[in-house]
Amino acid sequence: MAASSASRNQVWVGTETGILKGVDLQRKQATNFTATGQPQREAAVSALCWGAGGETQILVGCTDLTVKRFCTEKGAFQGQSKLITCVDSGVLRVWHGDEKETLSDPLLELRVGPGVCRMRQDPARPHVVATGGKENVLKVWDLQGSEEPLFRAKNVRNDWLDLRVPIWDQDIHFIPGSQKLVTCTGYHQVRVYDPASPQRRPVLEATYGEYPLTAMTLTPGGNSVIVGNTHGQLAEIDFRQGRLLGCLKGLAGSVRGLQCHPSKPLLASCGLDRVLRIHRIRNPRGLEHKVYLKSRLNCLLLSGREDWEDKLEEPQEPSEEPSKDPEVDELWASLEAAAKRKLPRADPTLWAAGTQKRKKCPRAVSS
């Protein structure tokens, strides 16, 4: 029963107590999943993303430097797969892990600078990642290429008092259909960068509110982003013109996670006020669902399925293997990105991730 209900969950939320919650909006129920059966505050979930194979697997990044894989069909945590990880101190590593091997060598390691707040993989070109953070300017890296970033942004000009404008990139997104990136900063700015143009400074800058923007997501329409700040205000900003399209009400605490459905006008938001909310973005703009989940919520994942409103049948057999990609991209297509935030300095010894017990690796790894 747990298996079938796990696949029925439409939103997955990670909390500060280390619990992964699957929320079924049809029945307004939440089910808790923990790796060890007990919640652990040290293993707070700080990042979630979909694993390989459609949306059957979730990669869970925790603050204790582990990445766990969670299978939605079976409702259990499992071993590790290939992934890209980046920690707060700026060490970005690409792992090649197997089911059986608990230890893996990083295939590639890069130093992206301290204070990284966000690392994002381009969904169109899986070998390209962008990183940015506090006093860490936006950089776009090619994991196949050299040690130098593909694109390194430049800070804006000094402001009207001739003071340097501080940098604090909180969230980055790649705009589909072009090479542009959009970021939101802790100084309440939304900026668009274009690596294709010779200008390294932002192409467009818009501001919203007076509080740090903590989360951002692209809307299905393609022209706007929705940002959330630490006061619980959500706003839709058009990044072509740089103007505010509208706001969404309801949140009482800092917004930690935002995600839009790829085709429907639905937005899921979670924050420190312990409630998961689903808003409808257009016609009419308003709150659809609200679910109280008892711990502070850190991040969320929204299922991109189309059949939200229909009743799901019991799954008869496990999902099929995804089709193979062309050879050139095969390795990179199966890589998943898991960005970790707010971690202590990564020490050179390697922690084997994925299995339920954390084991220290038998051989030391040179960084």
Added chain:
Amino acid sequence: MAKTGEKSGGSGKKTLKRKATVEEPEEGTVTGDGATQGGVQPPKATAFPPGFSISEIKNKQRRHLMFTRWKQQQRKEKLAAKKKLKKERDALGDKAPPKPIPKTIDNQRVYDETTVDPNDEEVAYDEATDEFAPYFNRETSPKILITTSDRPHGRTVKLCQQLSTVIPNSHVYYRRGLALKKIIPQCISRDFTDLMVINEDRKTPNGLILSHLPNGPTAHFKMSSVRLRKEIKRRGKDPTEHIPEIILNNFTTRLGHSIGRMFASLFPHNPQFIGRQVATFHNQRDYIFFRFHRYIFKSEKKVGIQELGPRFTLKLRSLQKGTFDSKYGEYEWVHKPREMDTSRRKFHL
């Protein structure tokens, strides 16, 4: 309140002739008819068109008259209904149905889904490992720093002094225009566990910022109804140095629990019952009332209390996750009046 239909001529009240106005299409005055009915009946009954309201009469005196007449009639009817009900209850005796409970806003409170269930494990784990865990596990004992906004006036200074007698192990310092963000690291290095800042506006205290120190949440309250000791009538003598007991009433929701724990962590664990002093934080309809009393048990069931100490009312404005950082901090709960205060029966604490 529109009194439609005919009025029977009130006892002895004259029915004045009215000017025909536009609002009264059908002038039902039948003065003539009344006269023909004979002197026994009161002069006339003015017939009003249906849908007529007293407030449509333009003449103020007449309108007032009609209204008082209507009001008296309402009172009579109400009294009669009450008497009838009482008679019926007496007649039934023991078999009478129980009296209905009057509806109050507290009765009608909308059930809050964040109300904490005492058996809930997840919330219990969350509370056992939150920022107040060191206090509740008896690893730290509270040490409070009380200060004000810059250049406080007399009332605020006196309130700080009185608060420091109420809260054990607290120290009052004059705020020499220092920034809170600079004070906080110094407090942490001197082992303070809490920082209380009383904000003042126009010579009266009106706000309270309570920050739990190592990295704990910061609550910002609106303070009102402040009464210093000399303004409290029938109060007892000044409080002694004994550690008081604490009463936290009615903090039911998850947010209420956090705030309740914050207040509890201000006082040391071991109340000295010899002192017979008690500090109460009573939450009702999102307002938190602080009182400080001395009690004495006159017998098993009867207690006498004397109010000592200052009294004030708090209302939570925001709860922020780290120590005081209003610009870049992350807020766990912010009071938004236009979104949250739409229903009179919904409360958050």
